[in-house]
Amino acid sequence: MTIRLNVIDLPKSDYTGGPTSLCAGCGHNQISNVVINAAWENGIKPHQIAKMSGIGCSSKTPAYFLGQAHGFNTVHGRMPSVSTGARMTNTDLKVLAVSGDGDSASIGIGQFIHAIRRNVNMVYIIENNGVYGLTKGQYSATVEKGSKKKKGLVNESQPIDMCKLAVNLGATFVARSFSGAKKQLTSLLKAALSHDGIAIIDVISPCVTFANNDESFRSYNYVKDNDTELHVYDYIPHFSPVEQVDIPAGEYEDIEMHDGSILRLETVGKGHDSSSPVAALTAIHEAEIDSKHVTGLLYYNAGQPSLSQSLNLSDTPLYQLSEEDMRPDEASLADILTNFRS
Ligand SMILES: Cc1ncc(C[n+]2csc(CCOP(=O)(O)OP(=O)(O)O)c2C)c(N)n1
Ligand code: SF4
Numbered sequence: 001m002t003i004r005l006n007v008i009d010l011p012k013s014d015y016t017g018g019p020t021s022l023c024a025g026c027g028h029n030q031i032s033n034v035v036i037n038a039a040w041e042n043g044i045k046p047h048q049i050a051k052m053s054g055i056g057c058s059s060k061t062p063a064y065f066l067g068q069a070h071g072f073n074t075v076h077g078r079m080p081s082v083s084t085g086a087r088m089t090n091t092d093l094k095v096l097a098v099s100g101d102g103d104s105a106s107i108g109i110g111q112f113i114h115a116i117r118r119n120v121n122m123v124y125i126i127e128n129n130g131v132y133g134l135t136k137g138q139y140s141a142t143v144e145k146g147s148k149k150k151k152g153l154v155n156e157s158q159p160i161d162m163c164k165l166a167v168n169l170g171a172t173f174v175a176r177s178f179s180g181a182k183k184q185l186t187s188l189l190k191a192a193l194s195h196d197g198i199a200i201i202d203v204i205s206p207c208v209t210f211a212n213n214d215e216s217f218r219s220y221n222y223v224k225d226n227d228t229e230l231h232v233y234d235y236i237p238h239f240s241p242v243e244q245v246d247i248p249a250g251e252y253e254d255i256e257m258h259d260g261s262i263l264r265l266e267t268v269g270k271g272h273d274s275s276s277p278v279a280a281l282t283a284i285h286e287a288e289i290d291s292k293h294v295t296g297l298l299y300y301n302a303g304q305p306s307l308s309q310s311l312n313l314s315d316t317p318l319y320q321l322s323e324e325d326m327r328p329d330e331a332s333l334a335d336i337l338t339n340f341r342s
């Protein structure tokens, strides 16, 4: 038997993690498998990835993929600031963060907002099931009005839509997907890993234990029947010829990512323009009015400087810089002092 290797000659087994302890059928497990495939297919060195998470069933998942990567399981809702620090001290690291709707839309919402504002170089996956799974299924702030859990009352509060929020805040890559849409999610994640800035992927990920009845707007059956995909996808890594076409002949648009890879979009239906925040918000609002979920690359902006660029961070990780590299010379120090005095 021959073992398939990726572009940097590693087998997929180098990208797996420990066995999952989540419920069988949990959407989060499907996302972990997509992370393994996307990192392997993109040929990222596992030790150059920093897996970051907060607290929740979703935030436990980094233990189940990329066993050779660095990892930090922060306190609840604090993953974005720890990720910002990790990335600032080591620009060699690719930050791959996993959070939940409880972790990001409630206790951590301020952190979520500021990570977007700073355009932190990170992939930020929200595994969004509309409940706090880990603490036995209380409604979270993202659950739709009118949604019902297996046991309990109908939710009457307004939801926070994380993609709407992200687009309004100027996030540079905003996508929504479904844990059951493996092909779409893999392409989006591979593109997100090639983006140099914050890439938000809000993934509807059913909690089979507390919210998988048909009255829940985030159950498998509901999402399968009410998911409108904006595009058909193909992702062409920077190391493959761009002519490669998986999408059947027809009209498509190529979006070039920062590392030179291409996200090829064949637009389905309305001809969504991913470069327009107005189109993104319209698509989300229209789906919301019809109690549907719209999935795909909602918004993409390659022109905004990332945190590393705006702070002019060194390409060399901090731990590799000598004291001499880091100490300002006499003239710069005098300039700084003059600024303080004026
Ligand atoms: C400071 C703090 N407050 C509350 C909790 C309790 N708690 C643990 S996980 C969680 C919510 C998790 O929900 P979510 O992020 O949606 O993850 P899921 O389990 O649904 O994947 C809460 C409130 C905690 N661990 N720490
Ligand atoms: S409780 Fe829900 S979110 Fe948590 S592991 Fe089980 S199915 Fe997944």
Ligand SMILES: [Mg+2]
Pocket (backbone or CB within 6 Å): 056, 100, 101, 102, 127, 128, 129, 130, 131, 132, 133, 140
């Ligand atoms: Mg949740």
